């Protein structure tokens with residue numbers, strides 16, 4: 268008893284002495300990593316920080332540069348410069364300005380619109396500072412190109428949008444050999460789009476074409492711009508149980524999940540926005556006042572019925588390629604499936620956290636098999 272008390276006293280004494288020796292603020296933040304993600308219309312720069320910081324930003328027209336003064340930050344070396352391979356940037360430089368002040372300069376190839384925001388620590392991610400540099404001309408051009416598809420498509424053509432989940436800052440589930448969900452789903456997504464586009468009556472597109480993050484709501488927006496007839500979000504499952512295996516298919520539920528496991532999965536997939544760093548430009552997601560709620564509910568009901576029909580077809584086909592986790596589709600509140608006017612399903616192809624499934628998911632022939640199955644089911648769905 269006596270020794271235990273002594274231990275507590277000495278520990279608290281130690282605690283107090285540490286506290287007294289370090290006046291507030293305790294330490295300047297250090298930058299532990301700088302990452303860059305290139306998308307067709309923007310580039311995202313992410314700084315990992317040991318502490319939250321304050322910053323001030325400014326832009327310069329010629330030469331085009333973005334400046335960020337970071338306060339409460341120290342660098343290990345007085346200057347750091349990184350040449351980068353990116354459509355919009357040539358170089359990133361960090362220079363110490365004095366005590367606990369660092370200047371970040373992004374050297375641009377052309378003028379860009381900048382948005383800066385911070386993200387609090389979440390799961391294994393530390394404090395992050397995110398800078399999005401957007402080429403607004405390219406952004407508009409891409410949007411117009413998507414909107415043009417529904418006008419120029421031949422009569423009777425169906426549009427399918429394949430959504431490779433996660434991307435950029437959000438790796439998704441990670442396998443025992445460090446295979447990342449975001450990479451596998453992109454590879455399978457590309458294969459599905461390629462196979463679908465060999466059919467005259469189908470036109471297929473991807474929501475993301477590389478390793479960058481798109482907020483969940485923006486994926487829906489992209490699908491709606493295309494005038495999509497069917498939306499499929501591709502994922503690989505993850506579990507703490509390394510034995511867990513099997514494919515599963517999910518639809519939206521507006522009234523609570525069909526079971527606890529589906530709810531947990533939807534919660535996990537929905538955290539993509541926090542991990543990936545969603546900055547939603549408010550104007551793009553404002554509710555359309557012209558949309559009638561009753562009409563919207565009718566559309567949603569119809570889309571959900573169609574989603575169930577596709578999910579049933581897919582489950583029937585996919586079990587020939589991979590064992591099913593459940594014999595029927597499950598429902599939960601997945602943000603990415605919420606387009607009221609588009610039948611939408613989410614597919615967990617296999618468990619990346621299972622050694623054997625991870626090995627299969629990495630194999631080109633298995634990816635091809637899954638892609639072919641999806642293509643077959645999509646074709647059946649459009650020609651029942």
Ligand SMILES: [Zn+2]
Nearest residue numbers: 432439502503
């Ligand atoms: Zn996922």
